[in-house]
Structures are given as structure tokens and as C-alpha cells.
Amino acid sequence: MKLMSVNESILGLKAARNIYSSDGTLLLAAGFEVKEAYLKRLNEMGIYSVYIDDGVREVEVEDVVSERTRLEALKMTRETMTRMGAGAKSGIDEISKVMDDLMDELMANPAMMLNLVDIRSMNDYTFGHCVGVAVLALMTAINLGYNQFDLKKLGMGALFHDIGKIKIPDKILYKPGALSPLEWEEMKRHASIGFELLRERGDFNIVSAHVAFQHHEKLDGTGYPRAIRGQEIHEYARVVALADVYDAVTTDRPYRPRKLPHQAVLIIRDGIRTQFDPDIVPAFISNIAIYPVGTILVLNTGEKARVIEVNKRYPASPVVRVITAPGGAPVEEGRMVDLAKQPATRVVGLDGQ
Ligand SMILES: [Fe+2]
Structure with a gap:
């Protein structure tokens, strides 16, 4: 199985993994040949890479969490965030249960490494990113020796770190090019907006709300919204900041292709001390297959x-x-x-x- 770009070169080849949209719709089933019509659909959905069956049986790659749990997490994140965006005060019991499943699976397999890229359509980027960041943050925290209570608070904060984006206009959020200085200021507000949204609910731990508030702060005080530095930034937010950057750069976007894991790890290493906590970086990197199986x-x-x-x-x-x-x-x-x-x-x- 290997990751290939979505273009004519995959016509007639078989998909190696199911691809779902965030509402659970199956877009392309594993084992099926990529036909002209599928190719068109993948392009329309803004899916830029797919795993293709290349007949090599030696390299069957597993995700760090089961397909069922990742899909459930994706669906519930989408539903819960949409409800929250509409101002609903309804509970977070279901998403909390999915978080427990994610934690259970990751704790059961501490030796697992991230070998797969999570394939997302353009419209699902936000929700797929939330789940991706939660998985990476939990894996890092397990390496750091967190107990279950701390893992849960961190995991919920990681899953909802970008919740504030639901209040940012789509034309800024999905703008294919660079943002103007004014648009950038607007975009940066998602951290404070997210904090307020989670804080005023009452069913979120305040520490999880602080992850949304602080995930763009940098160690050297050059981040936003408050330009706090070092230990002033909560440890959970320092973990999520790493996971956030890694997941974002390794995902295809309309305006740039994804970076490969070894390139993304270099970006993280470059940011040690200025952006990222040197004590957390090793715990993070040890989860990443720098050269994934099949490369x-x-x-x-x-x-x-x-x-x-x-x-x-x-x-x-x-x-x-x-x-x-x-x-x-x-x-x-x-x-x-x-x-x-x-x-x-x-x-x-x-x-x-
Ligand atoms: Fe963010």
C-alpha cells in the first residue's frame, strides 16, 4: 500500500483504505478500482492524496486508533461543534465517551507509531484536524506519563482547541491564498473566542478551555493572543501547540501539498526553545514514524x-x-x-x- 496523489496515474488502481467524509459517508471503499467518476469526485471534494493497493502484502499499515473510533470521533466532533456554534448548551456526554475510547485504544498500544496520513476532504479539514491533534496530543502525554484524569482534560482541550474558528467567517477560514493583515487579526481571535465559548459552558474543565486560549502562544513570548512565555503557558497548551503544527503541515491544503514526516519533524526541531518546549519535543517525536512503513x-x-x-x-x-x-x-x-x-x-x- 502506498500514498499517491489524486490524478490520472491512479486510474484503474485499487484503493487500499476506506475514505469517509466527516458525517460518516463512505466516499471511496477499499478494494475498489478508481474509475474516472471517482477521480472527478475526489477532485471535487478536495481530496489530494489516497492510499493505493500496490500489491505489496508485507506493508499493511495500521492506524494508531481503529477506523471505527476515528470515524466516531470525527462525526461527534462535527456534531458537537456545530451545536456549540449555534449556541446550544446541550451536553458533551457523547463526545466525552468517544474521548474515553480514543484514550483506551492509545493506552492499550503504547508502542504504536503514527505511520498513516489521515486523508481529509477540504470541507472536513477543520474536524479532521481536531481529531488528528487530539490523537497526537494524547500519544505525547502518554509518553510523558500522564494519568487518566490529566489525559482526559488534555484530550478534550486538544479536540476543541480550534472551536473558536466556528465564529470566524468562511471567506477568511477557507481563503486559498495569504490573509491580509486585517483578516489575519480576525483569524487570530479564534483563540480567545474558543476560550470564552468553552469557559461559559460549565461542563468543560477550565484547564481544557485554556488549551483553546493558549495553543498559539510560543515559548519565547512571540505568540498570540497574550504573548505569554515559557512556563506561563500551561503544559497542555504546550503539548497541543506541537500537535497542531505537525498535523497542519502534514495535511494537503488547497494552496500547498503536505510535508512528509521527516520534513515536518525538522520544522518541529527548528522551533525548539523559540516555539516549542524542549522537554516535550522528544516525547512527541517518538510517536512519529519519520520514514513511514511503505516509504x-x-x-x-x-x-x-x-x-x-x-x-x-x-x-x-x-x-x-x-x-x-x-x-x-x-x-x-x-x-x-x-x-x-x-x-x-x-x-x-x-x-x-
Ligand atoms: Fe488554532
Whole structure:
């Protein structure tokens, strides 16, 4: 299975995973051939990449949470946020239950690493992003040793960190190009708006509301809305700030393609101390498969090799299977190399990059 861009090159190939919209509608089912009509629909929906079955059985990649739970989280986030936006005071019991399911699954599999990109349509970006950030924030907090109570408060804050965006006009929220200074000021208000929305409800922990308030603050005091710094920023917000940036840059947007995990990790590393907490970054990065399973790597031997397994302790040194010889000739049943145990063999690039 491999991730491919949505264009003519995927016509006639089979989808490897189901793709849903945030209301639970199945847009493209795994195992079905991509026909002209599907391609058109994917383009219309603003879906830029899909997982395609390339016949390689060795690399079946699992999501860190089950498809059922991620879909349920997506649906409930959409419903709850829409209700909140309309001013409803109705409860958060259902979304709270989904949060428990997310936590249970992630805690049951602490060794799992993020290998998959969550495929979102343009209209589902906001809700998919909320769930993606919640999953990443929870994984990080589990590594940091949080107990269940703290995880829940963090998880709810992460899921609703961008709730304030429901009050930002669509023409600003979905503008394909750069925002004008005035539009940017308007966009930045989502942090304070979100805080007020959650705070006045009474069924949200105040700390979760503060995640919405503080998730764009930066360690060096150059963030917004209050330009607070360092430890003044609540730890939950420091965790969510990382998850937020990572999830955003690794997702396709109308105006730019997604960054690959190793590029996104560099962006995070560049922001250590100025933007991100140096004590939290390692706990975050250890969840990320820098070279996800299925990626084709170029080795310093001149060979190309497919990633078969990711080593959580040495994320930049996965287990690979060689698929082409140094001259480029395909290799049948190529040898397996554990790059963590073969320091002389190194990754020098990605195929096609
Ligand atoms: Fe935000």
C-alpha cells in the first residue's frame, strides 16, 4: 500500500483504505478500482492524496486508533461543534465517551507509531484536524506519563482547541491564498473566542478551555493572543501547540501539498526553545514514524529499499527490504536490513525526492 496523489496515474488502481467524509459517508471503499467518476469526485471534494493497493502484502499499515473510533470521533466532533456554534448548551456526554475510547485504544498500544496520513476532504479539514491533534496530543502525554484524569482534560482541550474558528467567517477560514493583515487579526481571535465559548459552558474543565486560549502562544513570548512565555503557558497548551503544527503541515491544503514526516519533524526541531518546549519535543517525536512503513528509501549503498517496520527507539533507522540494486535493477526477494543494527548503511534520500 502506498500514498499517491489524486490524478490520472491512479486510474484503474485499487484503493487500499476506506475514505469517509466527516458525517460518516463512505466516499471511496477499499478494494475498489478508481474509475474516472471517482477521480472527478475526489477532485471535487478536495481530496489530494489516497492510499493505493500496490500489491505489496508485507506493508499493511495500521492506524494508531481503529477506523471505527476515528470515524466516531470525527462525526461527534462535527456534531458537537456545530451545536456549540449555534449556541446550544446541550451536553458533551457523547463526545466525552468517544474521548474515553480514543484514550483506551492509545493506552492499550503504547508502542504504536503514527505511520498513516489521515486523508481529509477540504470541507472536513477543520474536524479532521481536531481529531488528528487530539490523537497526537494524547500519544505525547502518554509518553510523558500522564494519568487518566490529566489525559482526559488534555484530550478534550486538544479536540476543541480550534472551536473558536466556528465564529470566524468562511471567506477568511477557507481563503486559498495569504490573509491580509486585517483578516489575519480576525483569524487570530479564534483563540480567545474558543476560550470564552468553552469557559461559559460549565461542563468543560477550565484547564481544557485554556488549551483553546493558549495553543498559539510560543515559548519565547512571540505568540498570540497574550504573548505569554515559557512556563506561563500551561503544559497542555504546550503539548497541543506541537500537535497542531505537525498535523497542519502534514495535511494537503488547497494552496500547498503536505510535508512528509521527516520534513515536518525538522520544522518541529527548528522551533525548539523559540516555539516549542524542549522537554516535550522528544516525547512527541517518538510517536512519529519519520520514514513511514511503505516509504521507498535511497541508501548510501546506491540501493533502494522499502520500509517494512519502524523502530520506536531509533525512528530514523527503520527495518527495510532492498528492492533495487545499485544500478537500479529490480531485486527479487531482496535482503532485509535493520538500519539500527547496520550503522554503515544509511538513508541518503527518499525515492523521487
Ligand atoms: Fe488554532
